[in-house]
Amino acid sequence: MYLSWGSIGSIFLVSICIFFAAMIFIKEDVLNIPATLAALAALGMGWVSAYPLFFAAKSELKFQGLQYTVFNANSKNIHFVSEVDFQSKTCRWDECTFCLAYSAGSVDGYYYELKGYLFNEDGSTKDSFSFDDYHYMISNNDNTRQMMIKDLSARFEYVRRFMQEGPDSVEAVTETLDLKPSLSEAAHRFQPRSEASEGKKFHVIYSIVRTVFLIPFSVQVVGHYFFCRYCRLPEWPQSVIDECGKDIFPKR
Numbered sequence: 001m002y003l004s005w006g007s008i009g010s011i012f013l014v015s016i017c018i019f020f021a022a023m024i025f026i027k028e029d030v031l032n033i034p035a036t037l038a039a040l041a042a043l044g045m046g047w048v049s050a051y052p053l054f055f056a057a058k059s060e061l062k063f064q065g066l067q068y069t070v071f072n073a074n075s076k077n078i079h080f081v082s083e084v085d086f087q088s089k090t091c092r093w094d095e096c097t098f099c100l101a102y103s104a105g106s107v108d109g110y111y112y113e114l115k116g117y118l119f120n121e122d123g124s125t126k127d128s129f130s131f132d133d134y135h136y137m138i139s140n141n142d143n144t145r146q147m148m149i150k151d152l153s154a155r156f157e158y159v160r161r162f163m164q165e166g167p168d169s170v171e172a173v174t175e176t177l178d179l180k181p182s183l184s185e186a187a188h189r190f191q192p193r194s195e196a197s198e199g200k201k202f203h204v205i206y207s208i209v210r211t212v213f214l215i216p217f218s219v220q221v222v223g224h225y226f227f228c229r230y231c232r233l234p235e236w237p238q239s240v241i242d243e244c245g246k247d248i249f250p251k252r
Contacts, residue, residue, distance in 0.1 A: 008219060010050035010057075017042045017049075065232030068177075069116070069131035070244055071159060073167050078116065079244065080129035081234045088234045089127065091118055093163050100152045103134060110137040112148050114156055131159070179228045179252045186225040 021042040067081040076093045096116040103111040111134045118126040132155045137144045161169045178185060229252075236249060 010053035013050045013053075014047070017045055017047075061227060061230060062232050065234060066179075066228075066250065067130065067234070068250065069129055070240075070248055071131075071163055072244055073163050075243060076163065077243070078129075079236065079240050080116070080131070083128045083130065086234075088236050088240070090240065091127075098156060100149060100156075101130075103130070110140055111135070112137065112152060114152055114159075132156075177228070177250050179233075179250055181225060181228055183221065183225055186221045186228070189221075189224055 021040070064086050065081075067083070067086070069081070070079040071093075072079070077090055078093055078096065079088065079090050081087070082089050095118060097119065098114065098116050101113055101115040103113045113130045113134050114132050115128055115130045117128045120126045132152075135148045135151050137148055158170055181189065233251070241249070
């Protein structure tokens with residue numbers, strides 16, 4: 001989210017301030033001290049306003065990195081990336097409290113997700129993690145909320161049956177997250193009903209139209225593309241890798 005929208009927002013702010021600074025230098029003499037100070041102030045304002053967005057994008061890419069959860073039905077362990085310090089951790093299945101949670105809002109809709117919480121003895125939150133995919137809502141009304149609840153509840157039921165009744169009780173998941181996606185595959189990630197491009201003319205025209213008319217969608221597609229390729233991957237203890245098998249963990 002920050003890698004896509006944050007980068008564009010910060011570049012936009014810096015560009016505006018550079019434009020105003022250039023206009024001041026063009027219209028006024030370079031040796032005009034007030035004009036020079038005004039131009040430097042414009043550049044300073046651009047940096048101050050853009051830096052938080054750049055910092056958030058860098059944090060998302062290199063500090064938070066890829067966050068996912070591994071459920072082991074045999075050991076009843078949950079291996080997750082903490083939302084508190086973004087480090088890999090392990091807990092027991094029966095330690096967690098699960099819920100449907102609001103994740104984020106953007107210019108094109110709302111995102112909800114499944115989350116697991118670990119609590120201290122006094123009831124305060126000790127740690128938390130998210131798992132499975134987001135549910136996207138284009139609007140916030142009764143019908144879309146009920147669809148969100150139904151969808152995420154069904155996803156959690158899959159996990160619950162897997163952990164409590166065993167892997168044979170659910171259909172195996174074959175799709176995995178590609179950490180080197182093409183732009184077409186990244187678009188398919190955000191719009192599952194779309195087809196990945198095969199280089200046909202129709203797909204090229206469709207991609208151009210979608211880019212022009214669905215700018216928010218396209219921005220997130222590009223953000224997902226760069227995030228998958230360059231984000232920090234969590235580091236797991238060897239004991240966890242031995243327990244689950246190295247092929248379980250996403251890698252480039």
